[in-house]
Every structure is written in C-alpha cells, then in structure tokens.
Amino acid sequence: MCSTPDVQIWTESNVSDVDEISKFLACSEISSLNSGPSVDVLVLCGNAILPIAEGVFSAIESRPDIAKTLVICGGVGHSTSFLYEAVRKSKYSAILPEINGLPEARVLERIMVDFFPRLDALVKSNAVKLIIEDKSTNCGANAMETRRVLDGENISPRSLIVVQDPTMSLRTVAAFKHTYGDYSKPPVFFGCPIFVPMLSLEHSTKHAVLSVSGLSASDLWESSRFLDLLMGEIPRLRDDEFGYGPKGKNYISHVDVPDHVENAWARLKRVLQPSR
Secondary structure: OEOOOOHHHOOHHHHHHHHHHHHHHHOOOOOOOOOOOOEEEEEEEOOOOHHHHHHHHHHHHHOHHHEEEEEEEOOOOOOHHHHHHHHHOOOOHHHHHHHOOOOHHHHHHHHHHHHOHHHHHHHHOOOOEEEEEOOOOOHHHHHHHHHHHHHHOOOOOOEEEEEOOOOOHHHHHHHHHHHOOOOOOOOEEEEOOOOOOEEEEEOOOOEEEEEOOOOOHHHOOOHHHHHHHHHHHHHHHOOOOOOOOOOOOOOOOOOOOOHHHHHHHHHHHHHOOEOO
C-alpha cells in the first residue's frame, strides 16, 4: 500500500500511469446510466463516495425502466467509517446522528428516502422493487449476499449493472461473475462506476490533483487513500497464488491484467513510498 509521495515525483509520466490504472479498475462498460441498457437488476454497492449513490438515484428517477430491481448492498465493514465521515461533510449532515453505526446499505437507503422523493415514490408504488442487503462487508460478500437476497425473492437475473467505487469496480464485477459461475447460462454483467477519477498535473506547483468534472475535492477520496486503493487492487486482481482469482484465493473470476497496466503499476511502486 502506498500514500501520497513527495510532490517532486509528480511528472506527466507518473500522472499518466495513475490514470491508466484508474481507467482499468473502473471497468466502465456503461459510461452513463442515462443511456445504458435496461437490466433486470441494478446493484449499488455501499461506498464512501456519495456522488456515486446520487448518480444512481438520479438516473432511476429520470429513467425508472433502467432496472426492474434495485439492490443496495453493504453492511458494516472496515471502510464504513469513511461513509459516515462523507455524510458529516455533505449536505446530508443533518441525518448523521441517526445513521451513525448503521450498515452502509441503510445509510444510502436513508439518503434515498429523505432526499430523492421521486425515487422513494417509485419504490412505494412498486414501480421499482428495492431490496436492501445489509450483511456484506467486502466485495466478494457484496456478490454472495446480493445473490442470497435475490434468490430469497425468487429473482434469477439475466442481466445486472454493478455500481461500485471505481477503484474497486472491476474486482466487484469479477466477484459477481464468480458468484454466478454455477449458472448454466450466467447473467450478463455490466460495470458502471458513474465516473472515472483522473489525476491532472499542476505545472506551476508540480502537484497532482485528483479531479472529476462537476465534483469538488471534498466529494472524493483523500489523495493518499485513493493511491492506497489503486495500488492495492492490482495484486488482488492477478490470477496467481497471491491474488483473488481461481489460482489464488478463488474469490473472483479470472481477470487479465494488461501489460501496460502492470508496467504502470511497477513504475509507480518504485516512486511511491510505503505508508506502513
């Protein structure tokens, strides 16, 4: 794992390497929910980047037929405190006393009910079926527990959109493929991270700035956490004895990590200083 290094290392090449890895991990098979295909199930995985949930809720409000069923998943895990902190800093801060300690899925459900009334009305009228999964604590469990609650509702989806923090989007889609791997005809899965975070280099200061169009810095990760997440994903995705694929821990389906991504990761590893 790596944290933000001394600013002297930030060059156009370093920034390009971060962006290559970010694009790969985001698994942006659907760039916009407003124009993507309609599916049986849309899964929103709990995470601390609130504009992701906002993007999902707004898209369903404007396009209710995007999915027959919305699953919001996520329990209380090692990163849940980041979600509480995001709520504290956001326009939703008034609900903090009531959501503190709740599973991630319940936090996002509360935001939906209180701040997205059109979607709440669609759910209450049964135009959109909402299922809450609030036990899972990691990407693999997101997939397994989502399948469990869908099976409990006798829903065997043929197509799913998976929305996750873009640094974990590819791994989460791979976890869903693994979880449904016993189907004779597995569902079609689409990754939709809502946005792909990129770095840009401020030439005057040589600082690298994390930016997403239309979002403020407070909506996003601290840069050190972003780099920690980014650099930690590639070893997990490798299908070897140390990774999460079939040849390793067998948590996810096989993922091919392209040479250009591996090379970018290796170059960054040489210049980033370990945080611990």
